[in-house]
Amino acid sequence: MTRGLAFVAMLMAGAAAAAPNPTERAKPGSPEPVMRAEIRDMPQAGIYRVGMTLSEDAPVWIFLRSGLARGSDASWRPEGWTVLTPGVELTRIGHHDALIAKDGGDLPRNIVIQFRPYTGLLEADYQPAMDLGDGSVAIFSDHFTMRPAPSIAAVQQLGQDWTPLPDYEGGHPVVSFRGDGFFDGSDYPGRFSLEEASYVIHGDIVPTVGPYMSTIIDAELPTWLGTQIEAETPQVLDFYAERLGPHESGTPELLISWNGPTPGTSSLGGSVIGDQIVMQIEGDMLVEESRGLGANARQFIAHESAHFWLGNLVDYGRPGDAWSTEGGADLMALRAGEAIDPEVGPRFAAAVKQQAWGSCLQGIEGGPLATAPERGLHSSFYGCGLLFSLVAEKAAQEAGGDFFTFWSDLIEANREGGTVSAEEWIAHYEAIGGSAAAAAFMRTIAFDRGGDFNTLSALLAYAGVSSPAGPRAAPSS
Incomplete structure (x- = not known):
């Protein structure tokens, strides 16, 4: 099996957190x-x-x-x-x-x-261990x-x-x-x-091997949720492969643990690592089938699946640059969700964009994204990363492509080195015709001083993207 390093993302009642990316480690096979x-x-x-x-x-x-x-x-x-x-x-x-x-x-x-x-x-790190039920861990x-x-x-x-x-x-x-x-x-x-x-x-638990993946799912997981995840994960992977090419991570393994019907809770946590997707789920709100919570689960699994490309094929470099792949995985997951469930997907996407605005704003008011790990504001990588990704998507569409062509070009250009830095991401945005003013705002937010409501509003206004916060503030320099 291929065992590669990637990233972690955690969703807890809809919030997210990014993981530091280990860089400059020697490749496997070191003497x-x-x-x-x-x-x-x-x-x-x-x-x-x-x-x-x-x-x-x-x-x-x-x-x-x-x-x-x-x-x-x-x-x-x-x-x-x-x-x-x-x-x-x-x-x-x-x-x-x-x-x-x-x-x-x-x-x-x-x-x-x-x-x-x-x-x-x-x-912002991988879960140390997962209880898979039946005495297996x-x-x-x-x-x-x-x-x-x-x-x-x-x-x-x-x-x-x-x-x-x-x-x-x-x-x-x-x-x-x-x-x-x-x-x-x-x-x-x-x-x-x-x-x-x-x-x-x-332990003694045995994987179920199917044509698309092998799975180990805690037997106590609510049936409706396990059935949805098993059915939709291959659809998500096919959706990505058609747009980005093969992920080259081998046959995926899906590991899911169920922590029980904790009262008043709906919690999804997990990550992707190499060819493994791991999830820890709990909460009494997940016991009965819900299309809204099903959309949240779909977004989670689609986000993690996107890391087979944004993470395994190329990483982001420094811990403070995680917004590029985390926000990218979020936007790819939203687009996959809209394709799989055209009725619920767009409404869910609107809610996620609104949440992204708030988490980004919280993270950048005290400094740039580059310092978010030390300030404990990992969720800002997801929020700002999604807003930046919407900016990139707009430019890519105007150039005749979409967000997937934006990233497929980056992957192809950096496949050998294995890293797409945040600066390379922004430079690519400019290279395909993106707004120079919007790029300057992204650099300010990512590397320099952070920003505020007006900074985010101006960024989206210059990029021609509607603000999830409502009426846009007048652009300012």
Whole structure:
């Protein structure tokens, strides 16, 4: 199976959050991994142990992924992780979880940690584990990958992106799994290694393999919702493939967990990673069939499916540039929804655009999108990204194409490098005939000072796009 890095998106009662994109990591097949982690199941149910082998001496090793528990300002790891190696401490340094030596020296080269899988949602990161029912769990491998840092002070200076750390030559970590209950879809379950991030299943649950995808769906998920998702996901993938070409991510795997009918809730969380789409669903509002909630589920799965192209074929570079692919995936999902359900789709799209205005405005009033990760305003990537995407779509239509041709040209031009930066995205908008004034406003919002109601209104006015907020403010320079 292909195991590629992509992005995460989470919808909680209609809100969204973006994930930092790991950049400058060595490609799979690097001669020497920066570290190795081997995960084993233990005799006690629900307990696992990970042995970490570090490649070099350093006083600090930071985790690649250090998202906070959703709805809190705290790391999720201390809740279920116990360091068994004497003299080693799990701590939080700035935006990063880290291992340090209690005596201030270098860490030992071999460290053992015992853990229980954490199944809660995170802010702007992949869910660490998913309960799939029947005693089976999916564990996300990349939460065990690390890299060295020269000092605590160096880590304290970092934002959410760790790539500015000096003296790092690369080398992707290797995560191994050992135990009869582990399965990654290969011919050799029970013992295998991954150089690319993936959810790995532990338990007796068996995938259902169909012509378009393989699925593992919690048996307790409301039947109507599982049926809709299974039926519409192939339609969404075909819709995208006709417009963007093949996604090259292999046969998709769909993993869905059901957290139960939580009172007063309708919650969809999840992500796409390589060829896997994972979803965590809960809420009593989803027990009975609803066309409105069905449209929300359709948007969610279509957004995640779009990341097979905007994410797997090309990524966005720095964490603060996530608006390009997240907003792009949102607009592609809206267009897919309108095609699949012409009655509900347009009304749903109007509501999403209105919500995008509010989330974008909230994110940019305190600074540019580039600083949104450190300010904890990841949802602004989706809101502003969708508004920017509507601007790009308008220019593409006037040039004889649509939003899909806008992105297919970007993908083709950057396929080898694998990254479309935010500046390259805006430059492409200008190249196809987009408004220079609108491009200037997007640069201000994305990189410079952010903006306000009038800034957003002026951007859309110059681009010729109707504002979801109502009457447009007069354009200003």
